[in-house]
Amino acid sequence: MNRRLSVGGDEGASRVISLQLDRPQRIHLIGIRLRGFVLKLLIVLIVIVVIVAFSLPSFSGVLNEELYPRHGPLSFRDAGENEACSWTLGSDEVRLAETKRILASVRRDLLNAARQLEAVNLQYESLSKQLADKKNELKAVQLEIEEAHLLQKELRDKNNVRVFLPLAPPQRSAVLDARLPRGSSLETAFDFSRCSVAGGFRLYVYDTDKTTRREIAQRYIRHFRNRVEWTEDASIACIFVAVVDEYTDVTSLQYFRSGTNHILLNIGWKPLVNVSNAMVISPEFAKSAYRNDFDIAMYLNVPEYSENEWQHLPQLLPYFRKYFLSYSGVPLSDSFNLKEQLESIAKSASESGDEVLFELNCTTSSEPLALCHDAEYRGALLDDSMFVLLFTSQSSDSSWQFQLRLLEALMHGAVPIVVSLSAPLPLSGLVDWRLATYCIAPQRLPELYFVLRSFAPSDVLEMRRKGRFFLQNYLANTKVIAATLMAAQRQRIGVPGAEHVPSPSVPLFGLSFISPRLVPAGPPHFEEEYLGPPEAPHNSPSFTHNFTSLQLYSSYLWNEFGASLGVSLEYLTVEPPFPSQTEFDDGASFGFRPISPGSGVEFSAAIGGNRPREQFTVLLLTYRRDSVLYASLERLNNLPYLNKVVVVWNNPEDPSGHAWPRLHVPVHFVKASNNSLNNRFIPYDQIETEAVLSLDDDIDLKQHEIIFAFRVWREQRTKVVGFPARHHARYGTEMFYNSNHTCQYSMILTGAAFIHKAYMYIYTYRMPEVIRAKVDELMNCEDLAMNFLVSHITRQPPIKTTSKWTLRCATCSEMLSQDLSHFTERHECIRFFTRVYGYNPLLFSQFRVDSVLFKTRLPPNHQKCFKYV
Incomplete structure (x- = not known):
């Protein structure tokens, strides 16, 4: 710090002396000056107070009153000169009143504080709830973003190749057909150029x-011409069908063109x-033909289709029948001692308490395998037989007697x-x-009784059931035979x-x-x-099994589902x-939504x-109940x-x-042609998903119950999955x-159940017509009919979800189930x-x-x- 000191000199001249001081000296100098200033200020204030006190004579009294105010007789100040006592405490009533006054004041303060606290708590709860809601909204938005990213990846990874109809197979001439020898394989004898896979089956x-x-x-021709494949233009035909007999010059x-692409019935x-390369459908085939x-x-030579043909078929039960094994017909040649072997079987059965019936001299015909008696007698014998022997002709590949007996x-x-x-x-x-017959070599006839006796009852009943299934779907009448032959040729x-339309x-x-x-x-x-x-509407991929159903799923369709559908x-x-591991490898490209490791939070974020x-798709059936x-x-x-x-x-x-x-998805109203409960199971073209939730209009299901049932159905999609369960007793x-x-x-009532759309097609177009007629007659039982159908196809029970047993509608004034005749x-x-069904x-x-x-x-x-299921 530089200080400049003025020093007087001659003639008023001055000179400046600069003194250089260090830092501690400067701080000490400042402290001395501050102490002096404070001391002077204190002296001034004391002087002012003294002057005021002596200039105002009443000041002491005012000050005493302010410091010690009076509160009635009770005072906490010094007593005056004229007061008898320096402390006056007052009576108990006064003290009690004062205490009550203080208590009331405290209570008011506490109530005000409680109200303020309650308001603060309410505000806190509101903010906490808003915070939770905002967190949920944020989570939902994050999931939407993630879903959008997955969808974007699916679209990016999808190989969007322009697909055109396939090229037609190469044309072939009639000259080539004439050169092909009879007995050539199908791949050489058949003209595939007339039958494109792109809808060329005419x-x-x-x-x-x-x-x-x-x-x-005439019956066969009528059924063939009623099919969607029929055409009058032979130039575009893939298959040519002719109904002939042994007197027809094919x-x-x-x-005809050497029989190429011809089917002869x-x-x-x-x-x-002289059938050349034509395909023959016949009960009779010559040796090596x-x-x-x-x-x-x-x-x-089967009857015409009748919706009541089920009336002529026996029930699967009872299991036991009069005859364990039977045969009625002309015996074959004695090349393997048929009579002796049948006698041996009869003896073994008799010793075990079983009854068999073998009629070998029941007709005057000498033709091998000739039938005995009339159809009624043979039918009565078969009704009483658990097993029946079928022999093939040794002089032909197939005989009409064998096919008729079957x-x-x-x-x-x-x-x-x-x-x-080797029987065809x-x-x-x-x-x-x-699944429906048992084939055995002729040399094993002596062992046959032992083999048949080892069959479990469940196996025998299943063979009966499968035999009836094959009969009704493929062999019983001219209508199913026509459909079956077209399906087989395809x-x-x-x-x-x-x-499928x-x-x-x-x-x-x-x-x-x-x-x-x-609204x-x-x-x-x-x-x-x-x-x-949340997701945008996503339809189930359709018709993805058109070609694999011809091979991969062929056995299931022919033996379980019924392949004569024609579509x-x-x-x-x-x-x-x-x-x-697919969902983690190429899952995004296939549309997988895997569930992350964790519990409920991760589970609800994806379908997995x-x-x-x-x-x-929700299918709602309604009738005059708008509200x-x-x-x-x-x-x-x-x-x-x-x-x-x-x-x-x-x-x-x-x-x-x-x-x-107005919902977040489209709501389509479909007008029914008539008031029928069968309309619940029509496979409308508006249904574009495999899963269908069938609902009555009065069913009150919570959303979490529906989603849970949907997740269950995805794992058990061949079954009916739902809520109200019933049973037969x-x-x-x-x-x-x-x-x-x-x-x-x-049973699961279909007023609240998930079913596969394929079952709706079977219900509407393949299930026996008399069942749908019964539903219309009684205005009841469509749910029972669907349960019968699905169990018949799958041989599995339905699945019940959650504890709900009955779903009641509290606001419904009229319900079919309330009718006295309902049960x-x-x-x-x-x-x-x-x-x-026969069972x-x-x-x-x-x-x-x-x-x-x-x-x-x-x-x-x-x-x-x-939370609740």
């Missing part, structure tokens, strides 16, 4: 003037000759025992006859079935399926639970799941499972994995100007429908359906399905899969 049918059996020929057929009693990949051995055995529920390992059975190579040449949906609102009046849906009527990410199915129920992502329907639609708003809602309007009257709720000699609480069930009609339905296919289940962590004690950092 059918040309010749007239009936080529046979002497005009009546049966070479005179206009487009032989309704005569003798084998055909039958060609495995060309011909089909089958009895063709047909009669199936018609009467006797298990055929074919004494041959109908549709061999397509139908697995091992399979042989590798052309898929005709495109689903039932057309008629829009309810003029030309539109969507109501012209829509926003109301708030949810239940506690919200995060059940899955390509939109979806198959038995599509195999992917390997588990063993299959790619998929959605479901109930409105509430049901509102409950579906924002439901995850929902593709579409299809409302079947069973009311013959058009809707009034009623407004319907026997009382006395009759079977009854039962809705009481029980520990086993056999009586359902008893009748169970008995009637059993007679139609009761319903199977019992003794468990229900809940989510994995249901009622499981979890650590605090884990969450259950669902």
